[in-house]
Amino acid sequence: MITLHHCVSARSFRPLWMLEELGLAYELRMQPFPPRVKAREYLEVNPLGTVPALFDGAVRMTESAAICQYLAARHSPGNLDVGVNEPDFGAYLNFLHFGEATLTFPQTLVLRYSHFEPPERRQPQVVEDYARWFLARLRTLEPRLAAQPYLCAQRFTAADVSVGYALLLAQHLGLSGSFTPAVQAYWQALQRRDAYARALRAQHAAAEAQGVPTLPAPDTR
Numbered sequence: 296m297i298t299l300h301h302c303v304s305a306r307s308f309r310p311l312w313m314l315e316e317l318g319l320a321y322e323l324r325m326q327p328f329p330p331r332v333k334a335r336e337y338l339e340v341n342p343l344g345t346v347p348a349l350f351d352g353a354v355r356m357t358e359s360a361a362i363c364q365y366l367a368a369r370h371s372p373g374n375l376d377v378g379v380n381e382p383d384f385g386a387y388l389n390f391l392h393f394g395e396a397t398l399t400f401p402q403t404l405v406l407r408y409s410h411f412e413p414p415e416r417r418q419p420q421v422v423e424d425y426a427r428w429f430l431a432r433l434r435t436l437e438p439r440l441a442a443q444p445y446l447c448a449q450r451f452t453a454a455d456v457s458v459g460y461a462l463l464l465a466q467h468l469g470l471s472g473s474f475t476p477a478v479q480a481y482w483q484a485l486q487r488r489d490a491y492a493r494a495l496r497a498q499h500a501a502a503e504a505q506g507v508p509t510l511p512a513p514d515t516r
């Protein structure tokens with residue numbers, strides 16, 4: 296059985312969404328955010344203290360985009376995965392990693408300096424600059440999504456989960472009102488997926504059942 300360590304709305308939502316898309320059995324272990332402060336024992340699971348951490352037999356993984364790639368390749372070849380011989384293999388890998396490496400990075404600065412730092416350490420200029428930087432990085436998606444419903448291979452893939460999570464985080468940060476039209480339409484369509492809705496419900500049900508707060512406490516350095 297696959298075990299996923301997750302904090303509500305954190306990057307570990309990517310693998311959770313994938314597990315629901317794939318219909319796999321899994322155990323969801325909720326952690327308060329940030330685990331390295333609020334659940335010190337989690338450092339034995341992942342010494343970095345970050346989520347996700349996914350265990351599948353002897354496999355242990357802690358990078359959200361890599362986990363999406365792993366689950367797609369192992370459990371859904373030719374569907375949520377894009378094969379090496381398909382023309383969009385390169386585009387698939389590019390968008391899968393673009394979601395985390397290029398989009399989520401500026402968002403974490405917005406999150407930190409608008410929500411997680413104590414009031415005296417908040418940095419409105421950093422928040423404004425990195426919010427603008429994040430939105431500018433969506434520019435590369437607009438023409439593509441104006442021409443096709445998904446990022447690559449003419450079907451929903453793990454790359455859409457990776458980028459879709461960045462759009463979800465943008466919504467939490469109050470930035471989704473600035474999405475350009477095709478990105479906005481894509482984001483609305485992603486939210487209509489049954490597996491996306493199931494993943495949202497699963498994290499809230501598990502948090503409640505395990506007594507984990509659904510909102511991160513402020514000042515969690």
Ligand SMILES: N[C@@H](CCC(=O)N[C@@H](CS)C(=O)NCC(=O)O)C(=O)O
Pocket residue numbers: 305306307329330331343344345346347357358359360395
């Ligand atoms: N590149 C990693 C980043 C993992 C990461 O930083 N996760 C955040 C949650 S969104 C975390 O656990 N932060 C808590 C901390 O840094 O202590 C991934 O994509 O999984």
